[in-house]
Amino acid sequence: MITTHNLGFPRIGARRELKFAQEAFWKGELQAEDLNITSADLRRRHWSQQSSLTLAPVGDFSYYDQVLDMSFTLGNLPARAQDTDGTDLDRYFRVARGQSANDTACCAIHAGEMTKWFDTNYHYIVPEFDRETRFQLNPARLLEQLAEAKAQGVKAKPVIIGPVTYLWLGKANDDGDRLALLDDLLPVYAELLNLLAEQGVDWVQIDEPALVTELNGDWRHAFNFAYHQLKACPVKLLVATYFGELRDNLQLACELPVAGLHLDAISAAGEVSRVTDWLPAHKVLSLGVINGRNVWKTDLEATLDWLEPVHERLGERLWLAPSCSLLHVPVDLASETAMDPEIRSWLAFAVQKLDELQTLANALDHGRAATVEPLAQNTLAIASRKNSTRVHNPDVTHAVAAITPELGKRRSPYTERLKLQKLHLNLPAYPTTTIGSFPQTRDIRQTRLQYRKGTLSEREYTTRIREEIARCVQEQETLGLDVLVHGEAERNDMVEYFGEQLDGYVFSQFGWVQSYGSRCVKPPILFGDIQRPQAMTVDWIRYAQSLTDKPLKGMLTGPVTILNWSFVRDDQPRKDSCLQLALAIREEVLDLEQSGVRIIQIDEAALREGLPLRQSDWQSYLDWAIEAFRISANGVSDETQIHTHMCYSEFNDIIEAIARMDADVITIETSRSNMELLDAFKGFQYPNDIGPGVYDIHSPNIPEKQHIVSLMQKAAERIPTERLWVNPDCGLKTRSWDEVIPALQGMVDAARELRGG
Numbered sequence: 001m002i003t004t005h006n007l008g009f010p011r012i013g014a015r016r017e018l019k020f021a022q023e024a025f026w027k028g029e030l031q032a033e034d035l036n037i038t039s040a041d042l043r044r045r046h047w048s049q050q051s052s053l054t055l056a057p058v059g060d061f062s063y064y065d066q067v068l069d070m071s072f073t074l075g076n077l078p079a080r081a082q083d084t085d086g087t088d089l090d091r092y093f094r095v096a097r098g099q100s101a102n103d104t105a106c107c108a109i110h111a112g113e114m115t116k117w118f119d120t121n122y123h124y125i126v127p128e129f130d131r132e133t134r135f136q137l138n139p140a141r142l143l144e145q146l147a148e149a150k151a152q153g154v155k156a157k158p159v160i161i162g163p164v165t166y167l168w169l170g171k172a173n174d175d176g177d178r179l180a181l182l183d184d185l186l187p188v189y190a191e192l193l194n195l196l197a198e199q200g201v202d203w204v205q206i207d208e209p210a211l212v213t214e215l216n217g218d219w220r221h222a223f224n225f226a227y228h229q230l231k232a233c234p235v236k237l238l239v240a241t242y243f244g245e246l247r248d249n250l251q252l253a254c255e256l257p258v259a260g261l262h263l264d265a266i267s268a269a270g271e272v273s274r275v276t277d278w279l280p281a282h283k284v285l286s287l288g289v290i291n292g293r294n295v296w297k298t299d300l301e302a303t304l305d306w307l308e309p310v311h312e313r314l315g316e317r318l319w320l321a322p323s324c325s326l327l328h329v330p331v332d333l334a335s336e337t338a339m340d341p342e343i344r345s346w347l348a349f350a351v352q353k354l355d356e357l358q359t360l361a362n363a364l365d366h367g368r369a370a371t372v373e374p375l376a377q378n379t380l381a382i383a384s385r386k387n388s389t390r391v392h393n394p395d396v397t398h399a400v401a402a403i404t405p406e407l408g409k410r411r412s413p414y415t416e417r418l419k420l421q422k423l424h425l426n427l428p429a430y431p432t433t434t435i436g437s438f439p440q441t442r443d444i445r446q447t448r449l450q451y452r453k454g455t456l457s458e459r460e461y462t463t464r465i466r467e468e469i470a471r472c473v474q475e476q477e478t479l480g481l482d483v484l485v486h487g488e489a490e491r492n493d494m495v496e497y498f499g500e501q502l503d504g505y506v507f508s509q510f511g512w513v514q515s516y517g518s519r520c521v522k523p524p525i526l527f528g529d530i531q532r533p534q535a536m537t538v539d540w541i542r543y544a545q546s547l548t549d550k551p552l553k554g555m556l557t558g559p560v561t562i563l564n565w566s567f568v569r570d571d572q573p574r575k576d577s578c579l580q581l582a583l584a585i586r587e588e589v590l591d592l593e594q595s596g597v598r599i600i601q602i603d604e605a606a607l608r609e610g611l612p613l614r615q616s617d618w619q620s621y622l623d624w625a626i627e628a629f630r631i632s633a634n635g636v637s638d639e640t641q642i643h644t645h646m647c648y649s650e651f652n653d654i655i656e657a658i659a660r661m662d663a664d665v666i667t668i669e670t671s672r673s674n675m676e677l678l679d680a681f682k683g684f685q686y687p688n689d690i691g692p693g694v695y696d697i698h699s700p701n702i703p704e705k706q707h708i709v710s711l712m713q714k715a716a717e718r719i720p721t722e723r724l725w726v727n728p729d730c731g732l733k734t735r736s737w738d739e740v741i742p743a744l745q746g747m748v749d750a751a752r753e754l755r756g757g
């Protein structure tokens with residue numbers, strides 16, 4: 001019999017039960033025991049939803065983040081959180097979220113840094129290392145969950161992050177060598193594996209996704225060294241890789257002295273046969289044949305076509321699984337009762353993906369003839385999608401084919417545009433602006449919810465959003481900002497909002513995916529050719545502009561970011577979808593310009609995170625991504641000023657591509673790095689205007705005017721002052737008005753001081 005298993009299950013809950021419990025706990029409205037009860041209920045439910053599997057993952061549930069869990073399991077707390085008061089859970093959340101100084105705790109503790117989990121929209125808490133780092137096993141969490149699973153009769157396969165990837169994910173505070181810690185780390189892993197064996201565990205999944213990245217000799221050596229050290233442990237190790245190809249690490253991965261290897265047979269489809277050749281005969285090969293990164297049904301017959309010969313060769317040594325943890329997809333399609341039934345018939349969420357896995361296993365074990373019904377249904381759905389007239393739109397095909405390089409070019413170079421824009425906009429030196437969103441209050445979210453449910457009429461809804469826009473414009477005028485925004489009150493999310501309005505997209509009601517901690521996104525589903533049936537933002541922006549004599553900045557999300565934060569088509573290259581999005585956004589840009597908007601910002605927050613995992617693949621991505629941005633932005637006249645915005649810093653290695661975007665102004669996240677980030681812009685002599693963020697919006701702290709002045713002075717050492725703007729790091733939607741007002745006042749006052757006024 002084929003062994004089936006799963007690398008991880010979404011933990012937030014089909015109705016985001018974990019999110020609401022976490023947030024209530026943080027507010028002091030829920031006791032730790034009750035948070036625990038909700039969590040145990042979720043684990044129980046999730047294991048029963050995985051009951052068809054031979055082996056179910058244990059330890060993939062997390063109160064916040066699986067990497068932070070591993071840090072705690074290894075006893076690697078940052079020194080600032082060690083020995084602080086409260087329980088282990090209090091300390092855990094202190095590292096995850098930070099703590100401001102208050103009466104119950106003396107001192108502020110800053111949160112661990114958060115960064116992107118490979119090329120996903122999931123964020124993990126970065127492990128911190130320094131010369132003092134020592135490890136000590138703290139297995140309680142894993143053992144408790146294991147005991148729960150066993151009590152439920154689950155055939156448990158504990159999941160942990162492997163030692164080399166754990167070090168690879170972390171950061172050495174004193175620039176020390178992370179690999180030097182391996183000697184100290186491995187005995188703790190060995191201790192953990194021994195404990196698990198004592199509990200009757202047979203297999204352990206040990207995640208080493210660093211194997212799909214470019215590794216130098218030291219890191220490759222570390223893999224060999226680590227697994228030779230762990231060889232003696234009395235459990236079988238399944239080394240799991242995912243999100244990409246192994247390439248020059250293929251031989252290394254195949255030859256590690258472990259009992260099995262998991263390969264992502266979706267993103268590394270081309271490597272299946274080489275891995276099958278290379279893998280020593282005693283090892284298990286787990287193939288990730290169901291895509292864990294998208295929501296499409298698997299073509300089961302086509303999968304069986306290539307899988308049957310592999311099965312023939314490997315027999316019981318072949319295991320089947322999704323390509324990666326199902327953390328990155330929503331839980332259950334059955335909840336989507338409002339979705340267009342035809343399109344819904346093309347989709348599979350986590351629960352449905354496990355059904356597909358079972359069908360494949362049955363077909364391999366007993367022949368396709370024994371699974372006629374589910375295979376036939378699947379074939380129908382695949383054919384329906386392939387032949388649907390709703391997917392392909394000849395007008396869009398023609399429009400994309402008609403794209404010429406001219407479409408991506410502004411009429412004049414920046415220096416000439418600048419003169420015209422200066423004349424029109426008449427802005428002071430150090431112009432002040434914001435990134436777009438203003439606080440999303442509970443009132444606004446309730447208004448959106450009521451409108452969605454139909455309990456609020458369109459007229460009433462429009463009135464309420466207009467009131468919010470008016471308030472936002474009024475506040476900005478009072479503050480004395482130079483370039484105003486409408487505040488984005490009508491948007492649930494900067495990507496979902498556009499997905500909802502474009503043809504070629506569907507959206508779900510409950511398709512939540514964890515982005516970090518308790519924060520979730522509901523990525524819209526791009527299923528067909530993209531067209532913009534009507535203007536999407538013009539009415540709101542025009543209304544906002546009518547309220548003020550100051551220039552109001554129209555606010556859009558760019559094609560690359562919409563693409564990277566959506567579930568996208570798998571029947572055409574990402575590039576093609578991106579160009580379609582670019583044409584739709586271009587139309588919106590031109591409509592905004594037509595209606596008198598003089599400044600238009602096109603956010604590309606996710607441009608950087610779309611970079612392929614290996615640097616050698618970057619150029620081709622950047623080529624089409626930058627082209628798409630340019631097509632969306634550059635149809636405007638010289639007088640119209642184009643802004644773009646990017647958060648998450650680190651621009652050194654792509655600065656030349658950013659310059660090629662040719663936006664008149666770029667606003668970026670820099671406040672935490674003390675403006676050092678601007679060195680990239682200086683070194684490269686970035687030609688256009690820059691707004692380096694001076695207000696860290698991720699923190700509740702309100703920056704002092706003098707601090708902002710000194711940050712801008714540092715910026716002025718790197719960028720000519722006439723090209724500098726003054727703005728926050730990112731949008732203000734997660735902050736409250738009572739934080740935002742004084743912070744922005746400090747910013748405006750700082751700009752005045754810098755102007756010498």
Ligand SMILES: Nc1nc2c(c(=O)[nH]1)N[C@@H](CNc1ccc(C(=O)N[C@@H](CCC(=O)N[C@@H](CCC(=O)N[C@@H](CCC(=O)O)C(=O)O)C(=O)O)C(=O)O)cc1)CN2
Pocket residue numbers: 121442445446448449491492493494495496515516518519520521522565
């Ligand atoms: N797509 C995307 N990816 C991104 C970001 C981003 O802004 N968008 N930013 C970066 C950081 N990631 C983030 C991800 C999520 C959130 C976030 O705040 N998410 C919200 C949900 C946002 C949303 O869509 N809200 C809807 C629905 C809100 C909701 O839950 N409504 C309640 C009722 C309303 C209430 O009383 O609160 C309900 O339906 O039951 C709305 O506002 O309309 C959350 O988890 O809480 C923030 C940052 C990176 N990736």
Ligand SMILES: [Zn+2]
Pocket residue numbers: 435605645646647729730731
């Ligand atoms: Zn941002």
